[in-house]
Amino acid sequence: MTDVASMVCLTLQLTLCCFLQVLSEPVDLPPPEPEFLTVPNNITVREGELAKLPCSVLHLGTKQVGWKRVDKDHMTTIGTMTWVKDRSITVDHIEKSEEVSDWNLMIKNVQPIHAGMYECQITTPERLRRKVQLNVFGPPITDPDISIMGKEYVETGEDIRLVCNATGGPHIPEEIDWFKDGDKIDTKKYRNILITKYRSLHDRSMVSELIIDRSTLRDSGTYICRSSSDEIDSKRVTVLFGDSPRWEREPQNEEGTPFKDGESGCSRQRHPQFLLMLLLFHIYQSSCT
Numbered sequence: 001m002t003d004v005a006s007m008v009c010l011t012l013q014l015t016l017c018c019f020l021q022v023l024s025e026p027v028d029l030p031p032p033e034p035e036f037l038t039v040p041n042n043i044t045v046r047e048g049e050l051a052k053l054p055c056s057v058l059h060l061g062t063k064q065v066g067w068k069r070v071d072k073d074h075m076t077t078i079g080t081m082t083w084v085k086d087r088s089i090t091v092d093h094i095e096k097s098e099e100v101s102d103w104n105l106m107i108k109n110v111q112p113i114h115a116g117m118y119e120c121q122i123t124t125p126e127r128l129r130r131k132v133q134l135n136v137f138g139p140p141i142t143d144p145d146i147s148i149m150g151k152e153y154v155e156t157g158e159d160i161r162l163v164c165n166a167t168g169g170p171h172i173p174e175e176i177d178w179f180k181d182g183d184k185i186d187t188k189k190y191r192n193i194l195i196t197k198y199r200s201l202h203d204r205s206m207v208s209e210l211i212i213d214r215s216t217l218r219d220s221g222t223y224i225c226r227s228s229s230d231e232i233d234s235k236r237v238t239v240l241f242g243d244s245p246r247w248e249r250e251p252q253n254e255e256g257t258p259f260k261d262g263e264s265g266c267s268r269q270r271h272p273q274f275l276l277m278l279l280l281f282h283i284y285q286s287s288c289t
Contacts (some may be wrong), residue, residue, distance in 0.1 A: 032059040034122050036130045043132060045110055048140030050090070053105040053132045055120035064125050067091070070117040070131065077105065088114075090236065104131075111135050129269040139204060144169040146231035148223070149224050160212035160237060164225035167205035176208040177206040181221045185210070192219075215239050 037056040045051045057065060062218045066078040074117035075083050080091045086171040088109055094102040107114050114135040122128040178185040178195060185193055197208040204226060212219050217239050 022283060023213050031061050034059045034063050044135040047083055047111060047136055047138035048109055051110040051134055053118055053134060055103045057101055058101055060101055065225050066121045067105045068207060088234040110136055142168040143170050144229050144231050146227055146233045148225055148233045148235040150235060153240055154215055155240050157214050160215045162210045162223055164204055166210045166227035166231055169229055169231055172199055173206040173229050175228040176206055177226045178210050179224040
């Protein structure tokens with residue numbers, strides 16, 4: 001029994017040693033399957049800005065990442081290569097760690113035509129997909145600008161109409177102020193002036209119209225409009241006297257304004273016939289003496 005027990009014990013020891021040796025040898029496990037990490041899947045940007053469609057992958061390994069529009073049959077990108085004729089589209093590839101990498105689709109100067117549903121795909125047999133919706137709204141933000149439209153010359157009694165349009169910038173201007181020759185126009189002070197204002201959400205602008213009913217010579221001057229974003233534009237308006245062309249208007253004084261009622265133009269300039277009579281009278285006196 002002692003010999004049998006010894007043989008059994010030896011056999012168990014050899015078996016245990018073999019088992020431990022097997023356990024100590026490295027085992028080639030299959031690589032983990034890639035998967036998408038959670039990132040935003042609904043992106044909204046303004047027209048003209050940079051659109052970033054995120055795609056973050058865990059355990060990509062030797063697989064590839066590509067982007068495509070859901071409504072198109074061809075791929076938009078594969079890896080970092082772009083497969084469409086659109087220079088505004090690129091891929092921003094970032095290796096965050098050995099396991100995590102980003103493959104973000106970037107669209108510069110995004111336009112409404114770029115809006116739609118996109119797919120970030122991993123080239124596995126199952127073709128893993130993750131959808132991202134891109135929304136584009138407008139119009140684009142432009143630099144602030146302001147302009148005045150209207151006639152530079154009007155006849156006496158004709159209406160003066162000036163339109164000031166303030167556009168651009170991240171926000172629609174809140175207010176527009178009018179000035180005449182540096183003096184702020186107050187409708188209580190300037191009772192013959194009407195000012196209207198409205199905001200256009202579509203054009204992202206503030207519009208103001210200045211109206212002077214039946215203008216007079218006193219309404220000539222430099223009109224300025226200023227927006228709440230401190231954009232300024234000006235226009236010189238001249239009210240012309242009478243209905244005839246400018247070069248045929250009534251005589252004007254040295255200040256450039258017509259003579260007052262009862263003031264004779266002959267006192268300011270001699271008539272050619274008067275000069276002729278004066279010359280003949282001078283000749284007559286000389287011949288008589």
